[in-house]
Amino acid sequence: MKTRILTAVLAMFTVVAFAQKKEIRRAGKAVEKGEWQKAKDYLNEAEAELAGADEDEKADYYLYKGYALIGNGENVPPQDLSAATEAFKQAQQLGHDEAAQGITAASNALVNAAIADQNAKNFEGAADKLYESYELNKQDTLYLYYAASNAVNAGNYDKALDFYETLKDLGFSGEQTEYTAVNKETGETEVMTSKEQRDLFVKSGDYTDPQDRKTESKTGEIAKNVALIYMEKGENEKAVAAMEDAKRENPNDVALLQSEADMYYSMGDMEKYRDIMEQVVEQDPENAVLLYNLGVSSAELGERDRAIEFYKKALELDPEMTNARINIAHVILSREQPIVEEMNTLGTSAAENKRYDELAEERRSVYRDAIPHLEQVLEKNPDNVEAARTMMNIYYQLNEPENAEKMKQKIAEIEAQQ
Template sequence: MKFKQTFLFVFAAVLTLSAYAQKKPKINKANSARESGELAEAKSIIDAAIEHEKTKDDAKTWYYRGLIYATLDTTSNEQFSGLTDNALEEATKAFDKASELDPDEKGLYVTGDMGIPVLMDQQVNGYYSYYYNTAVEAFSSNEYETAVSNFENAAYIIKDDTGAVVNAAFAAHNGELYDAAIKNYRAAMDRGAQSIDLYYNLLNILVAAKKDNDAALALVNEGLEKFPNDPVLTKNRINLLINMDKVEDAKADLKNAIKAEPENPDLYFTLGVLLEETEDIDGAIEAYKKAIEVKPDHFESNFNYGVILINAANDVIKEVNNLGMSKADQKKAREMQPVIEDKLKAALPQWERVYEINPDEVQAIETLAYIYNQLGMKEKYKEMSSKLN
């Protein structure tokens, strides 16, 4: 009989403990503990709440968890900062889960000073700003590793933001942390950052620092899909193909592309740049002229053709400038003046055309001012000089 009584007592004790373990966590108490600085208690309650049947699917549970773990992540109190080693990850995951459970975020706020509601979105932005501002301070002090780490943390908090991840790339690049720079430039592009400078900077690392021509060529090809007329990417593509001993392949690809799209001026322009880089100037002129024939206001082709023409004049001018002071040299210089004048006159209409297409192109204005001055066209020269000023 005593044995049975003992058994019943133990069984009852087990039932009592089980009932106690299943008690619903008080999530409001967790947040109150956070606000009063009792972070260990807040963490203990909220960790239980995400496991409990009655609170695990409550958006506010996850919202409070995000706040608690964000506070653990950013606290300067060593007593609490060591309570978890993945606070950033857990806080961000919790905010995301809260937003998933309450897409309108209507119930996700706390009451701030003066009784004004502080929304989850505002708190997440504040969390982001904490890391972003820390990164900016580190960057200003040339502490590039710290800057990169904090910019990356900011980018982790708001995953569709491009500002932090772009700056992480810049900080890494400045600090010659090339692997981190590559990772963040790519992340910025993947998030939709549109600046062509991202391609330029990443290309610089791949070519100069990593010497990875294959990766650089793939990047250039990707960039040209977004910026098909960009002369910097076009020229880099050609230089890469030359360095990779693929010039003939490039020519063949371009010529096949031109056969398929004979009315595409960009293809003629690219062929012109390739031929110019391989010092086939006559072939380049022919390609640029063909692009202009297809599209008369194709700026890049008009511009490059103009550069070839002005360079022809400048080559003769340099030759004259390098002559000595002997009578023979001076005689030769005088004989070459008409040649210079003819070449400048040949270049003039093309640069006027470039200027007509884009009157704000500084190099066109400078070149026209130079030609007008060399040819003694005073009024035209004054007009261009005035525009420059």
């Protein structure tokens, strides 16, 4: 009797195992056809008896489960993404040859979902998905970098700092070689996925001018973000230390110097900002934006003549830099304040009246010095309402009502068009 019972159980087990294999094979065929829900149904039927399957069958099961869950990789629910990732990992642990492709598919789906999160401003979700994608393949350090950036945008500074520290330990710079060629039809330079693809396109005759170019290092940006995180946490000393540490490792990185300058600007240390910016300009003297920024810091430090000098140098390099012209006028007009303050302290004696008249003329001279720069602004940019309004006020102060009314009319015309 015992033998008969044992035989019956074994027979039943064989039938279940056979059915299980059949459902897994059906799930595989459904995956090949893109019938994701049908594949899930087959896998659900096989799951109950999975414990009795051999390792090859289990490996197939988890591989098909992963593919069924991510489907075509679009709009995959977060829970399905996580489950698919785990399924592919299990298939890989069980030695399935195709598990690596599945992990790549899961990684791509995670990245697509992260992009959707970014567009929806769900930066926390994007950070988590990008980190999970990095975890699938530790060679994809760029995903960890973007995960850190999203964590910053989410305001999760501790998470961002942890990601940045990992990048630092890995020696990440973000520098990559891009393979480009010019599309003959559009005339635009396009970045190819690989050197082989680029060379193939050029060989076809549809593309010309193949180039290899290096992307910029992200070391400076990372150091700046780490410093800003520490500043946000009220730990300025750690911010400075982090920047100094980065500079020791990358002493010739101009972007890092710029980041250090930005850090001191955020701290309100304009003198330190200005000093570092001058070092940056020495390495990039033809950069109008850098010279403009030096003008701003010099103006904030009360160094008017120096500020104007920097603004003029910026305009020599970029004559269309409207803000530099406006700022020159503002720096000139800032000379008015001490004049007015002294005028307000004077009494009514003959000597004081004489001094008052002298100061009044100095004040008018300040206005006249500013006018040509504002006129150039309006010449280059006729719709600049700020310049027009400033000129109107100047003409009223100079007692030139006709010119003031002209500016008033111009302001009304500009505002009517907006």
